[in-house]
Amino acid sequence: MKPQGVLLVLSGPSGAGKGTICHRLCEMRPEMAYSVSATTRAPRKGETDGVNYFFVSRQKFQEMITGNDLLEYAEIYGNCYGTPRSYVMDILNQGRDVVLEIDPQGALQVKKTFPDAVFVFIVPPSLDELSKRIYKRGTATEEVIKRRLSAATSELAYASKYDYIIVNDEVEKAANKVGNIIDAERNRAVRTFFIVDEICQNGICEER
Ligand code: 5GP
Secondary structure, eight states: OOOOOOEEEEEOOTTSOHHHHHHHHHHHOTTOEEOOEEESSOOOTTOOBTTTEEEOOHHHHHHHHHTTOEEEEEEETTEEEEEEHHHHHHHHHTTOOEEEEOOHHHHHHHHHHOTTOEEEEEEOSOHHHHHHHHHHHOOSOHHHHHHHHHHHHHHGGGGGGSSEEEEOSSHHHHHHHHHHHHHHHHTOHHHHHHHHHHHHHHOOOSOO
16 A cells, blocks of 8 residues: 655745745656646746646636536636646545645635645745845736735735745755655655554564
């Protein structure tokens, strides 16, 4: 028997660097799967359908909700985002780890259905640093940036609902910390107790 993979839920305010950490984590651990979300928002420059997101119409998104195809979903900044259920379940059943990069509304839904999932909240070293990172991206208008900064401040209030809080002052360090969390979680008794069962069932060999 193989333990089920770890379902890692990564959240944090826009600009905290959760996307970069996710990317680095998947590079460091090629066996780790990244769950590509579905969204109704338009693709940004450089984004590819099926890689960054599955870009879908509102109607298609609604059909996914109705068909129970989403593990969780939320409306953020006027757009819908959701996690396709079947991909995540397949990966976990193969014993592989999977990471969801989702907002706290979605994370709280996952917590209800997957109490063994691991919840990590990524925070910037300071709000000043966060605003610099959002400005540096240069992909959003002034109004959108302001909205995201104010949303970021309220999003930080969700941090206490998570199992771990990681400060992203340096991507490499932060990604390593998340990797260490996964390693520890893989050995949790709820995931590994079957090994003790197997040891006991095998008993003691007569020949020595
Ligand atoms: P962006 O539009 O900047 O790519 O993402 C906006 C927000 O949506 C981010 O906080 C991101 O974590 C969140 N998000 C992305 N995919 C999902 C998803 O499948 N479900 C939920 N609940 N949030 C998501």
